[in-house]
Amino acid sequence: MYRYITGFLFLLSTAVFAQTSQPDQPIRGYGSSSVFSHNDYLQPVPFYMAYLSETGYVEADIFLEKGKLLVAHTKEEVSMLNSLEDMYLRPLQACIRKNRGYVFADTSKTLTFMIDLKTEAQTTLPALVTLIKNYKELTTCKSLLITISGNMPSPDKWSQYPSFINFDGRPGIAYTKEQLQRVPLISDNYVKYSDWKGTTNITDSQAEKIIALRDEVHAKNKPLRLWGMPDRASSWAMFMNLGIDIINTDHPQDAVKYVSRYGKDNFRLATSQTTYQPTKKFSATAVPKNIILLIADGTGLAQIYSGYTANHGALNVFNMGTVGLSITRSANGYITDSAAGATALSTGRKTNNRYIGVDSVGTRLPTIAEQLKQKGYHISIASCGDITDATPASFYAHQPDRKMSEPIALDFMSTNFDVLIGGGKNSFVARGDKRNLFDELQRKGYTVSDQLSALPTIDNTRFVVIDDDAELRKSDGRGNFLTDSFRKASAMSVKSKQPFFMMFEGAQVDWGGHSNNLPYLATEFLDFDALVGEAVKFADQNGETLVIVTADHETGGLSLVGGDPGTGAVTGSFSTGGHTAIPVPVFAYGPGAHLFTGVYQNTQIYYKMLQLVGGK
Secondary structure, eight states: OHHHHHHHHHHHHTTTTSOOOOOOOOGGGOSGGGEEETTGGGSSSTTHHHHHTTOSEEEEEEEEETTEEEEOSSGGGOOTTOBHIIIIIHHHHHHHHHTTSSSSSSTTOOEEEEEEEOSOHHHHHHHHHHHHTTOHHHHHOTTEEEEEEESOOOGGGGGGSOTTEEEOBOTTOOOOHHHHTTOSOEEEEGGGTOOOOSSSOOOHHHHHHHHHHHHHHHHTTOOEEEETOOOSHHHHHHHHHTTOOBEEESOHHHHHHHHHTHHHHEEEOSSOOOOOOOOOOOOTTOOOSEEEEEEETTOOHHHHHHHHHHTTSOOSGGGSOEEEEEEOOBTTBSSOOHHHHHHHHHHSOOOOTTOBSBOTTSOBOOOHHHHHHHTTOEEEEEEEEETTSHHHHTTTOOBSOTTOHHHHHHHHTTTOOSEEEEEOTHHHHSOTTOOOHHHHHHHTTOEEESOGGGGGGOOOSSEEEEOGGGGSOGGGTTOSHHHHHHHHHHHHHHHTTSOEEEEEEETHHHHHHHTTOHHHHHHHHHHHHHHHHHHHHHHHHHSSEEEEEEOSOEESOOEEEEEETTTTEEEEEOSOSSEEOOOEEEEEESTTGGGGOEEEETHHHHHHHHHHTTOO
C-alpha cells in the first residue's frame, strides 16, 4: 500500500491533481471518457493515474480470500496488503467528497468502476455489496457507476442486488428492459472477431464482423468495449474508425492523450477536388520567359501525401513530373525559420533565422524579384497570410527581424513591384509614423483596395489588395482566394506584355503544422494544390512559363500512421509544434524544369531560376 500512497503524493506535489477541462470532443465524442484503464491495479500508481487522466473506466479484479476482498490478477498474486478498500474505495470516497458528490471536478464526466469478480459470484458479490454499503458517498454518487464483470450472476438474479450495482453486458443476450437499464456497457473478447495484431491492415471480413457487433450493441443504445484488442496508437485509430466506443488499454495516459487529439490527428475529405493533367511537353533546350514560384510554407512530403490521401489519391503537384529535394538549414541553425528559408530562395544566400533579405551580417541582398524588375519583368507577390510576414517579405524587403512589419511594408514602396495581395492591412494604414501607404500607392498609379471582393473589378496591371480576410482559414470562409488572386495577377501580367515573375505563398499549411492540426493542414494544402493546378494549366496554355513548387521548411514533424485514399481518410502524428530540418520537395513543370531534379541546397533554386532567365 505504501507505493500507492507515495505515488499519489508525488503526483500531488507536481500539481497534476488539479482538474483541467479536456479539449473539444473529437469525432463521435471520443475523449478521456472513452478510455478504459484495463487491469488498472497493474499501473505504477493504481487508480490515481487513471483518475488524473479523467478516464471514463477503471477496472479492478478481485478475489474473496479469508473474508477480505483483495485486488490481484491471478490467485497466485493475491496479497493481504492489496485490499479493494485501500486501493480503490477509500480513494474514490475522498475524490467524491472533494468534488461535493461527484467523481470529477467536471461534473459532466462519469466514471464506470468495473469490478471483475475472479471468485464465484454467489459469495463474492454479496461480500462486495456489504463492503460498499459502508461507503455512502459511492452508493449515492450520481456520476459513479459500480459495474460487475467476470463471474457475474445470471441476469434473472440481478434484481436481488441493490440498484447501485450494475453489470457488464454481453452481446447476443436478450435482456429485459429492466435488466438493460443496469447495463452501462457491453463487452466482448476481441479474438472472437479478429486476429489482427495492429500491423498492416485489418481484413475486410474481420472488420465487417466488428462492425456487425458494433451495430448490434448500438441498437441497444449501449457503448461497445472489446478486451484483448491490440493496444497501440495505430490500433486505437483503427477501432475508433470502426466505431468502437471504448478504448480498452493498459496505457491509459497515452490513450487519453491520443483520443483527446483525435479530431486534430484525423481528417476525411468527403468529396475530392479535381486535378489538372498537364498536356504539354517541353524540349530540354527550352527556356522560360516567365516564372511562377509557389511556396507552401511548412510543407514536407508528409503534408503533401496527407493531401493526396485525403483527395482520394490525386494531386496536381504529383502531375508535374519533375521532382527534387531542397536542404533547408539556415546560416545559424540546423533548423531554419521562414525568414531565412525564404531569403535563401529569393537571394541565393544562407542567412540567420529571423533575417529578411539580408545576409548573416545584415548586409542588404538583392532578391530575384528585384533583379527581374530591373530587367523589365512584371512582378506579383501574394499570400493567404500577412503580406509582411517572413516568406512574402523576403522577396521585397530587407530588415534584420521578421517582426518589423511596418518597415517591411515601407520597403515595398521602393520596389516598384506591380501586384501585392494578402493580409496585414494595419502595417500600411495604421502605422506609428502616421503615413498612409495606401494613399501613397494610389498616387503612384496603383489601384488599391482593402476588399478581396474588388479583385474581379480591377483592370489595372498595377494593383494592391490588402484585406485581412485573406488570413482566414480556408475552412472559415476564405473561399478561393489563392486561385482567384492567381487568375487576376496572371491576367494582368499578360496584359502588361512584359515577362513576369510571380511568387504565391500558401501560408497556412505552416499554421496547421504549428497547431498540430491535421484537418487544418490538409485542407490548406489542398487549397494550395488547387493553385498549383491553375498555374500548371496556365503554363500549358502560355507555353513559355516555368512553374516551381517548393517549401521553405517542414513544420510539425508530421508522420502519417494510417489512411485510405479510397475513402479519403488519413491519420497523422506530430512530433513537434515547431519546424524540422527535413529536406522539402521541389516540383517543376515547363521549360527548364529538368534543372530542378536532384538534391541541393535551397539557395540553388535562386541560381537555377536566374540561370534560366539569363542572369549572372
